[in-house]
Amino acid sequence: MINHIPARSGASFKLKKDQRLLVYNPEGKQVSDMILINEHDINEKLSSGKTFDYEESILITKGNYIWSNRSNRMAYIVEDTCGRNDFLLAPCDSKTFAHFYDSHDPSPSCLGNLSHELQKYGIHKDAIPTAFNLFMHVDIAAQGSLRVLPPKAKAGDYIEFKAEMDLIVALTACSAKDSNGGSFKSITYEVLR
Amino acid sequence: MINHIPARSGASFKLKKDQRLLVYNPEGKQVSDMILINEHDINEKLSSGKTFDYEESILITKGNYIWSNRSNRMAYIVEDTCGRNDFLLAPCDSKTFAHFYDSHDPSPSCLGNLSHELQKYGIHKDAIPTAFNLFMHVDIAAQGSLRVLPPKAKAGDYIEFKAEMDLIVALTACSAKDSNGGSFKSITYEVLR
Known part of the structure; x- marks a missing residue:
C-alpha cells in the first residue's frame, strides 16, 4: 500500500526487523527527513556521528547502514536511485x-512535524537528533563551507531500506523552501511486509 | 588556575555566561571531546546539526558559535591557534x-568518561550527542569519505571559548589511539572568571 505524506507534513509507523521500506519522490526535488527509534527502547535512536564513524563517510547512500547512538545497525540502504542525501543538518x-x-509565519516545520509524530511514542522534541535527510543536497566546499542546493532527485526516484531492528520511523515532506528547490511537494512510502 | 585532565580521562565544571574557557594542548597531537549543556535545563545541549546549519560550515573554528538543539548560541570561539577541529564523529x-x-580491553573511552562526568548532573549516557572534538583532524575527501589523521595541534596550542549562556561543560583527554597520533596525553584547561 502506498502512503502519502502531503506537502509540509509528516507521518510515523512501525517497521519490523527485516521489513523493507521504500520512500519515493513522486514529483522530484523534494526532501524527506527521517528519524529512526528502537521500538523497544526509545532512548536508542539514529546517530549521524556513529553512522559517519562506522561508514567512514558523510555521504550515506546505497550499501551503507544507519547506526544508532549505541553502535547498533538500525537500517541498511538496499537501493538509492538518486544517490545524494544529507546527514549533516538538523531538521528545519x-x-x-x-x-x-x-x-x-507559523507554517509547519520538519522539527514540528517530527515532534508531533514522535510524541505519540513518548519522545520529546528535545530528544530528536539530526535526521537522515533523504534526497537533500548539501554541497560541501573544500574549506568545509556548506550550501543547500535543490535536490538532485527526479520524479520517481526512491530509497529502499531494510530494517535491522524493530523500529519506529518518522518521515516528513520537508518544509524548508531552499531545501526543496523553492516549492513544497509530497512524499510517498510503502512498507513491504 | 590550570586544571589537568590526565590521559584517557575526563572532567566537568560549570561555566557562567560571559566567562572564558581556555583548553590547552600541553604536549600537542591530543584530542579533547567537549559536551556543552544548559546549566538550567539539561535537555538543551550542543548540536552538530544546528551548528552546521547556522554557521554554514562543517569546519568550526575561531569566529564560529556552537549552537544548541533549541537554536540558541551556547559558546563563541574567540581564539583557535590550531584551527582544525571535528564535529562529525561521535565520542569513542x-x-x-x-x-x-x-x-x-576495558580502557576508558570518551563516551565512558563523558557519561561518568555528566551523570553527576543527571544526564544519561544515551542523551550524550556528538561532541565537539577539539583538535581532532578528520580528513574529508571529495566523495565524502572520512579519514582520522593525527591532530595538527602542536604543544601549547589552545582554543578559547566565551560562554553565551550558563553551561555545564564536560571535557576529555581522548582515548582513541588513531585520533591522537598513537599515544595518549593530557589536556589542561583554565576558566577565566
Missing part, C-alpha cells in the same frame, strides 16, 4: 525559518 | 575500539 524549525528566510 | 566508546582496533 520555526527558528531556522526566522534566521534564514526572515519568515515568522 | 568500547564498541568503536572493538570495531576499529579489535581491542576488547
